[in-house]
Amino acid sequence: MDIVILGTGNVATHYAKAFQSLGHHITQVYSRTSANADALAEVVFAESIHNLSQISDSADLYIIAVSDQAIKPVIDQLPNQLQGIVVHTSGATPLTILNRFEKSGVIYPPQSLSKNIETDLSAIPFAVEGNTHEVEQMLLQIAQQLSHKSFRCNSQQRITLHIAAVFVNNFSNALYQVAFDLLKRENLDIELIRPIIRETANKVQHQEPGEVQTGPAIRNDMQTIHAHLQFLSQEKHLAQIYQNLTALIIKTR
Template sequence: MSGKYTIVMVGAGNVATHLTYALIKAGHRIVAVFSASEKSAGMLAEKTGTSGTTNLDTLPVKADFFIIAVRDNALEQVISNLGERNGMVVHTTGSVGMEVFKGKFKSYGVLYPFQTFRKEQEMEMGQVPFLIESNSEKGLLKVRKLAESISSNVIDFNSEQRRYLHLTAAFACNFTNYLVSVAESILKEHHIDRSLLLPLVEETFRKIRVGPAKDMQTGPAIRGDTSTMKKHLDLLENYTDWQKLYSYMSELIQKNDKL
């Protein structure tokens, strides 16, 4: 066996797209692409030199891997409709346990890349942590081989831990990004260039490399500087949502400090 696999990609969104690129680069062969959206299926298929379909029934019955990379809330439906397949079926989702496959396929597992993906953004996959799981030793070896062909950071992980890890991404990625967007909105309204924020944001996240975020906390809340917090809340007078968010987060930072 050459270690190169034939792969059916079920999904054509952010994760599916970046996985597809990385898999092709590693020498595997994408033999078909499914997406509920004709446009997405067609676009990704075109880039892989294969066929795209919006019909699960027309997918090949046999391949080394069927990788299901669809939205979390579409996953169970796709699994139900996929029918019998001869090959290993994996999903790429943090929030869904491996047991979702139980009794439906013979060989299955999870291939969860712990990263934030957007189609439009290039992504170097080599350092992305891939968290893998399978229903058999043999299956685990096979998923590991696939994952290691695209990343040097492949880790065995059970479904329970994976769920918590997925949750933390909401805090460390989605919510942090939202907070930066709040900062940018305030700056925009006061005609201040958003580029001023960049050195601050970069330093904030450079520090995370150095040690736990808890030890890196700065700002008025951790200092208990109520006069500055009061000033900030006054400036947020016309942004009641963000005023509430500011109060609550400051309260939590002060509470956290006492833990």
């Protein structure tokens, strides 16, 4: 299969390398920044392009793997006569943004990917959508080459999955940083908190999070909660986060 990769970021890099390793031909890599296009194209033995007027119209698959706000500007510059399937990789962007193409779809990875960190894509459940049943079946077969966990997922389900991923990944990661900063401020080693991070993550691999919730909020331990809020009183933004999350836990216990 001939594949054009549009983008050179985290997702684009993983897709390009993965499909190339599966024996597919990455024909072109596009980026507005020629150095970025050159770097990824060299890795996957592709032609580097930095102007969409140079794009081939005969590839089997066009993968738009750019930031959400850049998807439409890229689409607007693509020619109408592309023969292959045009897909994006966004969790929050509906399939309808690709309506002007005869064959279109989505292959979305609900995973935090970094281009310089190796990731086992076979463990990722890729969410697949196509504008027709035939296209969707083709994309599902393609995605299942990356991971047998790939599955059909409409746009409403996909944005739900994306929001869930933001809660468990982006938000939790931001809270990890809050914890690290608090420890550093009191000259405590951040290694002290890593075991509980691992334990929490391990528990939810086998149980519902609500079933294993611990801490002062679930116990309605107002004395401890007030002591924590007093400690955070000079950092009102952190106190507000603490109060909001405490209220959430109390509401759902």
